[in-house]
Amino acid sequence: MKREVYLDYAATTPLRKEVYEAMKPFLKEKFGNPSSIHHFGRETRTAIEEAREKIAKAIGAKSDEIIFTSGGTESNNMAIKGVAFALSTKGKHIITSKVEHHAVLEPCHFLEKLGFEITYLPVDREGFVDPDDLKKALRKDTILISIMHANNEIGTIEPIQELSKIAKEYDIYFHTDAVQTVGHIPVNVDELGVDLLSISAHKFYGPKGVGALYIRKGTKIHPLIHGGSQENNKRAGTENVAGIIGMGKAIELAILEMDKEIERLTELRDYFIREVEKRISDVYLNGPRSNRLPNNINFSFAYVEGESILLHLDLEGVEVSTGSACSSSSLEPSHVLSAINVPIELAHGSIRFTLGLYTTKEDLNYTLDVLERIIEKLRTISPYKQEWKINKKS
Numbered sequence: 001m002k003r004e005v006y007l008d009y010a011a012t013t014p015l016r017k018e019v020y021e022a023m024k025p026f027l028k029e030k031f032g033n034p035s036s037i038h039h040f041g042r043e044t045r046t047a048i049e050e051a052r053e054k055i056a057k058a059i060g061a062k063s064d065e066i067i068f069t070s071g072g073t074e075s076n077n078m079a080i081k082g083v084a085f086a087l088s089t090k091g092k093h094i095i096t097s098k099v100e101h102h103a104v105l106e107p108c109h110f111l112e113k114l115g116f117e118i119t120y121l122p123v124d125r126e127g128f129v130d131p132d133d134l135k136k137a138l139r140k141d142t143i144l145i146s147i148m149h150a151n152n153e154i155g156t157i158e159p160i161q162e163l164s165k166i167a168k169e170y171d172i173y174f175h176t177d178a179v180q181t182v183g184h185i186p187v188n189v190d191e192l193g194v195d196l197l198s199i200s201a202h203k204f205y206g207p208k209g210v211g212a213l214y215i216r217k218g219t220k221i222h223p224l225i226h227g228g229s230q231e232n233n234k235r236a237g238t239e240n241v242a243g244i245i246g247m248g249k250a251i252e253l254a255i256l257e258m259d260k261e262i263e264r265l266t267e268l269r270d271y272f273i274r275e276v277e278k279r280i281s282d283v284y285l286n287g288p289r290s291n292r293l294p295n296n297i298n299f300s301f302a303y304v305e306g307e308s309i310l311l312h313l314d315l316e317g318v319e320v321s322t323g324s325a326c327s328s329s330s331l332e333p334s335h336v337l338s339a340i341n342v343p344i345e346l347a348h349g350s351i352r353f354t355l356g357l358y359t360t361k362e363d364l365n366y367t368l369d370v371l372e373r374i375i376e377k378l379r380t381i382s383p384y385k386q387e388w389k390i391n392k393k394s
């Protein structure tokens with residue numbers, strides 16, 4: 001029987017019921033502007049500060065080190081451009097990696113147009129940045145290093161502690177895009193040794209359009225949005241009150257359930273990987289087998305197009321993604337798969353399955369049955385069929 005199976009939790013997660021309930025009053029009756037002095041204003045101000053404390057506590061920070069933003073994209077932009085603008089007289093060199101999200105790569109491309117120089121570090125075949133490569137890339141004028149905590153396409157968890165240690169030795173700011181890890185695996189800013197860290201609520205069952213940037217006390221950074229004095233003069237504009245309250249509730253619940261979910265999802269992930277490798281020939285797992293996000297699976301299926309697999313899965317009620325959500329609409333192979341040296345034909349046959357709170361083993365069994373059938377059917381009509389048969393014989 002047809003099932004509805006959502007396996008695209010890395011793109012976004014559904015809003016939790018408890019989060020929606022917590023937000024509701026702030027969409028209607030509790031409408032005060034948090035900057036107003038009167039009762040209505042004080043009520044929303046208090047709620048915002050409580051949410052800030054919850055976010056800070058979840059990552060081992062202090063509440064005055066948290067700035068609310070419109071999401072992961074804005075947080076990354078603020079961290080990178082904000083530090084670049086603040087330190088441009090000290091230096092104009094930034095180091096990042098080739099596998100970052102576009103919300104890091106594009107601000108870097110923009111800065112290049114303004115005369116900054118960016119080094120894009122390579123990664124190994126599993127997507128890991130080598131600390132030695134970072135050391136070699138350092139220059140006297142390096143002002144910022146930005147390496148993501150975990151990759152949104154292939155799930156690689158980067159060795160942030162080791163990388164940030166190098167930054168510290170040379171007194172260089174370290175930013176990490178933790179959009180895929182906060183609320184999913186333990187994140188502690190002191191243990192990671194980072195100065196800036198990006199968060200997005202809709203990746204952990206909070207609302208879309210709200211996020212946060214952790215800025216270690218004393219870090220020099222310019223605001224990107226000018227206006228009122230909100231967010232400690234670092235991000236002007238009346239706050240997204242309901243969104244912020246929702247993010248606070250979502251992080252609280254995510255932290256409570258984290259250990260249990262890590263164990264459950266890791267088991268489901270490894271079961272799915274094993275079954276795919278057992279049931280379907282010519283499949284290649286992208287990304288590592290350990291130090292991988294508990295909910296991430298990314299496979300290349302030889303001789304078939306990822307888009308065809310996606311559309312056929314969709315018809316059967318299974319929602320997945322080819323590479324990152326942003327590149328789903330483009331025919332370019334994903335920059336992440338290119339960086340880990342996946343051949344172009346295989347990169348085009350790649351599918352990302354990301355699990356979450358509501359994923360069950362029954363969902364995965366249904367997906368496996370459907371997937372096995374679809375791949376077999378697509379391969380029968382594949383233009384690579386002859387070549388495939390030859391390869392299989394040899």
Ligand SMILES: Cc1ncc(COP(=O)(O)O)c(C=O)c1O
Pocket residue numbers: 010011070071072073074076101103148150151152177179180200201202209211325
């Ligand atoms: C690693 C990473 N960084 C940044 C973003 C952008 O976050 P947002 O959608 O909140 O702007 C995403 C979302 O896909 C992501 O996966």
